[in-house]
Amino acid sequence: MIVRRLEDIEGTDRDVAWGNGRSRRFLIKADGIPYSLTDTIVKAGTSSFLQYRNHVETCYCIAGKGRVRDDITGEEHPIVPGTMYALDKNDAHRLIADEEDLRLVCVFLPSLNGDEVHDIASKELSSAY
DSSP states (O other): OOOOOHHHHHHTTTEEEEEEEEEEEEEEEGGTOOSSSEEEETTOOOEEEEEESOEEEEEEEOOOEEEEETTTOEEEEOOOOOOOEEEETTEEEEEEOOSEEEEEEEESSSOOOOOOOOOOOTTOTTTTT
């Protein structure tokens, strides 16, 4: 059984600054679980181009307001607490946090190694994503 609290993760190598926020990684590949679970903060007023070529991701919003935009079609969806979105086709997308931080609970399949970050400026992700 694995039990972790957010306060145990904050400030450790599992608390990763990913570009426009923080990803607090409860489960990673080293834990022997086939998926990862994160508590992710997206900074207010930011817009992040993201694409996971090696993972599918599902996000559930628990705080804040924002939008997710399909980078190919331009279709945009509001994100508020209680909203789930799944990137089931390695979708290139833009995650936008409005006037307040977005807080998302995210599941990645397969598991993250744990040290992955986004390069927001170049629209590229570390190879592990």
